[in-house]
Amino acid sequence: THNIRRLKRRCSAATHMASHAPAAPYKTGLASGFICFIISSMRPDILTPLFVPLGNIKGIGTKTGKLLDKLAGTKTIDALWHLPNNVIHRPLLNVNDCKIGEHATLKVSVMSHNPPNNPKGVYKVFVQDGRGASLCINFFRAYTSTINKNLPVGATVFVSGRMENFNAQRVMTHPDYIAKDAADIPEYEAVYPLTAGVTNKMMRHVAQDCLARCPDLPQWSDMAPPFKQALAQAHNPRSAIEATAVSPARQRLAYDEFLANQLALLLARRHMRRLPGIPVKGDGGLRAIVKNHLPFKLTAGQTAVLDEIYADQASSNRMIRLLQGDVGSGKTVVALLAALNAIEAGKQAVFMCPTDLLARQHHDTMTQLAGQHIKIGLLTGTQKPGDTDSFDLIVGTHALFQQQVQFKNLGLAVIDEQHRFGVYQRMRLTAKGLMPDLLLMTATPIPRSLALTTYGDMDISILDQKPLNRLPIVTKLIGADKIHELVDGVKRAVANGQKAYWVCPLVEDTEKSDLTAVKTRFETLSAEFPGKVGLVHGQMKPQQREAAMSDFVEGRTCILVCTTVIEVGVDVPSATIMVIEHAQRFGLAQLHQLRGRVGRGKLQSHCILLHSPPLSPIAGQRLMTIRDSCDGFAIAEKDLEMRGAGELLGTRQSGMQDFKVADIFLHRQLLHQANTDARRILKDDPLLKSKRGEALRNLLYLFDKDSAVSTISAG
């Protein structure tokens, strides 16, 4: 994402330099991460002042310019998006009216200087306000000449800073301002996020300078306050509330950003739909056979999702569909049936998984279900199927993306647990010169708001219904000191033929102490259940891991001590107990995924979250959220609330949108409004030709959506 952003920035800079001639074609990552060649369109002249480099501002040298570049960006508009996050109020007061600990500006007369005895001591300047109340101004390591110049005895000056109390004496240490004229001290001072080398004063100067350059733009929305005023207010907050994300000005700007985001996504989507796809429509033969041999009946949800997928496949537009389904909702069989549709039509299909373990497991499942009728290959880091052309379906890991693997006749690519793949991997597949239909699957429910901003350009199918034979999993929080009782409980369950996962945290495979803890747990449990305990972790050889997994699946072991390698996809319906040690160390999404490994059969399943003190309030809240909800979407919403969008799912790396002003959680109402508005706008004015359309084009440029604008005219 970072690189793309840099690239984009460079591109906009390039377009700026050639602002009167169309710039050269460039590559840009569209929101969804698919490569598109786009001719940069021309930015209207009215916007030019906003794209002037910050280095041009008076009083900003090249050194500060570079720092600003890192902090805010290169252009005027970037500095305008760099908003204050606080405000200091400096009311003009008398000494005795000041509140201790708060800022104030005072009009004072300088009475006397009290220099220190040694260079490291405090230099004191005593002053008096109009009512004769005294104030001591302290300077540490002061430059005497500066003090003498700014605060000569007998002068009347304005000082501003934080009022303190020391031994009944009012004290101000290093005033923020000393000025002859009250007008030189802001009553309200915006406080900006800074970086070393950029002072708040500089940042305020830059912001004010940039505000002054902001042109009057035609209105694209009648929401109050108008755009330019909103920017000015956001940079000049008059109260603590006004410096927060929920001030009217900030809300207006957030709406604008969402609107630009939603318009760009809709435009990109419209553009991509124009790309030719391969119409795929099988005769249903293979699907009928496989469906008849399934050990279960498809749920209504699965059937409905399949209908959507088949319709996409049959269409001459390319399918780009995200299938979201909570853990255990049965996505695998849906993907298999979609693949069979392509295969019936004489095409190949690939099924990509994030890990070797999953690739093998899916390969097994699919071979069991369809292996008699089609040729299924396995392609992992350690195993190559040879000639890929001879297979109908290839199941594999990211090795599938490697350059040397070629497909002749690819009709469908399924990407399972898609959030684990970066945008770049997705791009590599499409860059192979193929335009296969894409079915992206994720078991990590994405809150609707996130999905809207990131996948707005995809069709989304949701499997919200689990197979009917499931009982809800019972989740309990248990202190780690109760582990003996827990082991007794597991013993009873195992005696009844049930199986248990026992998960220990292992954040990085290099964390030695964690690995020791996993092995120790394996040993203590082995002592309780001789010969019945298996061990799986990321540092084992794939074959060893494989063997341990099949021992567990086939019942030779009944407890599997493991790390989060089993987090995604693993399917062992006879496992009914999930113990998670140090549960407080896991994120919400991860806990939910882990829990989803049980509850897959007809028996009642339990998830035990072991935790040990001290538990931070936020960790406690997380554990209670998991205990009280089994709904992946609700949990994801809570996660978003507690962590903020950026951290969720590691969105920053996974190519999800991040915003300059808007907060996906705090402003979610506005997001939905922007979504509705964007749809209506493009319906009424598809080429953005009206007056408002023109104004909206400006908006798109303001948020770096140049490529979206160019798709409009590309026709």
Ligand code: ADP
């Ligand atoms: P996920 O959506 O997490 O990938 P899976 O595809 O692994 O879920 O399915 C979970 C389990 O549910 C598997 O054991 C699968 O065989 C079973 N399953 C799938 N569909 C149905 C259904 N319609 N009825 C009953 N069981 C089903």
Ligand code: MG
């Ligand atoms: Mg799955």
